[in-house]
Amino acid sequence: MEADDHPWWERGVIYQIYPRSFQDSDGDGVGDLAGIERRLDHVASLGVDAIWLSPIFPSPMKDFGYDVADYIGIEPVFGDLAIFDRLCAAIHARGLKLILDFVPNHSSDQHAWFRESRRSRDDPKRDWYIWRDPATDGGPPNNWISDFGGSAWEWDAPTGQYYLHAFLKEQPDLNWRNPALRAAMMDVMRFWFDRGVDGFRIDVLWHIVKDAGFRNNPINPAWTPRSTERDRVLQRYSTDQPEAHAISAEMRALADTYGDRVLIGEIFLPNDRHARWFGTIERPQVHLPFNFQLIENGWNARGLHRMIADYLASLPAHGWPNWVIGSHDAPRIAARIGEAQARVAAMLLLSLRGTPTFYQGDELAIGDVPIPTDRVRDPQDLRQPGLGIGRDRSRTPMPWDSSTHAGFSTVEPWLPLNPDWPTRNVAMQESDPQSMLHLVRTLLALRRAEPALSVGALKLLEAEGDVLAYEREHRGRRLLVALNLGSRPAILPVPTGTTIAGILASTRQVRGIGDMLAPDEGLILSLKDIV
Incomplete structure (x- = not known):
């Protein structure tokens, strides 16, 4: 297949914008949709293909938009539907796609649905949320723990039952076993598809259905006080239930009726369970179950080599890989590994087989940003201080x-x-040709010009020491990606029977062809066969 034969979400690059913090x-002091529109030329100049917006729906902002009070509106802090429509048109006018964050596991407790559900046990919307009687001792129905710490159950005295919340108590979980709720949420997706969006990133998709019997989760024998409270138990019955895949398939079937749309599922699971979210050829699920392993794994060549091999091997034949090195939930890559290696990481992200997602600000190599105690806004950090899990x-x-x-x-701000x-x-980085910003643009332009980098085959190569290397190939065009993850010079691993034809990109200054990698250097080279 030529690159153009692949759907846009396979050959393209996604750029995540956190609306509160863009412009x-x-x-x-808070970013908004009009601000995003003002800065669209910057995004377009990078050479990405799609913009993913973190939630922009009306919200009390207890979890900064992930507590949705109205699924078919716009939070006034960000603008209104007219401004959204203008932004959507401006994005499309630049040849970009627009992906919205969809939050189906839970709503805000201020959503009209929950306010009705809370009125009485007999309310028609009672079963749109997950309510249960107390345990025999009067306590919560089971031992499930919120991802933000504390019990996942909140007592409601007026109706004498507990409701479930996988996150904050202000974020009650929706009951996707209820057909009316399920239909209402599918209508939400239709509303935004009809408005012109090109896809959804689906928040915590693997949480969306819970065990029908609400069994206790197993105790985690590896838990220590330095871990989050959530990890006291293994989330065997509160996440990744078999019934969730039918919902994922229903979402995909709906998206497919709109043509060239994409669904991206936020899913943190081991490879074998993660791969199930692609579904089957006959009944596909999300196009891209998000792969966070570049964030979750240590920064060393041998470990990354094994991880890449294992992940690619786990994919079904119809599955397409994807990669992420930064997000609104994870420490910034330059804060984790330093600016020199952040440049190498950008080359890795943009040269692996699969769809990359690039997070705003990583094109500048923004590093660690200390947050004074009195400026902390993240509810996860406020509830579990001292663990270093703050997302601010x-x-x-x-x-x-x-x-x-x-x-x-x-x-x-x-x-x-x-x-x-x-x-x-x-x-400042616009005026510096050696800046991270210029490197990112160079890599994105090269990826667009070289189908081998976007849709080509990938072959991992054996390399010594701190070097991670692989070959990309498409229709006879062979490229070598060699990344020195260390601070000492290293041997450049050129595949047997080939020689270097040219240097296409370097994370350092342009230089001549040699047989060594400089410290903290990544190279993309063209290869030719030795005659």
Whole structure:
């Protein structure tokens, strides 16, 4: 197949925007949709193919948009439906796709559905949420633990039952076993598809159905006090239930009626269970079950080699891989491994077989952003302090220039800027041809020009020491990607029977062809056969 024969979501690159932190247009210190529209030329100039927006629906913001109070509206902090429509048109006018964050596992407790459900046990919407009687001792129905700590059950005195919440108590879980709720949520997807969106990233999809018997989760024998409270138990019965796959397949069937759309499922599971979310050829599920293993694994060549091999081997024949190195939930890649290796990581992400997702600000190699105690906003961090799990450090505002508040806002932003924002910002990196921003653009342009990098076959190569290497090939065009994950020079592993024809990209300054990799260097090279 030629690259153009693949759907856009296979050959393309997704760019995640956290709307609160991209661009403020109205001077309240919080990013918004009009601000995103203002900065679209920056996104388009990178060479990505789609924009994924974290939630923009009406919300009390207890979990910053992941507590949805109305699935078919726009949070006033971000704008309104007219501004959304204008943004959607502006994105499409630049040849980009728009992906929305869909949050189907839970709503806000301020959603009209839950307020009705809470009125009485006899309310028609009571069963749209998960209510249960107390255990025999009067306590919660079982031992399930919220991902944010504490029991996953909240007592409701007026109706004498507990309701389930996998996250905050302000985020009651929806009951997807109820046909009316299921139909209502499918109508939500239709509403946005009809409005022109090109797909959904589906939040915590593997949570969406719970064990029918609400059995206790097994105790985790490996838990330590340095782990999150959630990990006291193994989530055997509260997540990844067999019935969830039928819902995933129903979502896919709906998306397919709209043509060239994509569904991306947020799923944290081992490879064998993760792969099931592709479904079958006859009954497909999500196009891309999100793969977070570049975030979850240590940064060493041998470990990454094994992980890449195992992940690719786990995919069904009809499955398409995908890769992520940063998100609104994870520590920034430059904070984890330093700027020099963040450049190598960008080359890795954009040269592996599969669909990459790039997180806003990683094109600048934003590193660690200390969040003073009095500026912490993340409810997960506030509920479990001292564990280093705060997500605010990844959600800080984009620094656009060296003006006051980095061009993000005219007032103090809702979260602190990266401390080096006067020099690490878009405008400064625009003027530096050796910057991370220019490297990312170079890599994205090369990926677009070389089908071998987007849709070509991948063959992992044996390499020594800290080097991770693989060959990409498409219709006889062979490329070598060699990444030095260490701080010492290393031998360049050239496949037997080939020689280097040219250097297409380097994470360091352009240089001549040799037989060594410099410290912290990644190279993409063209190969030719030795005659």
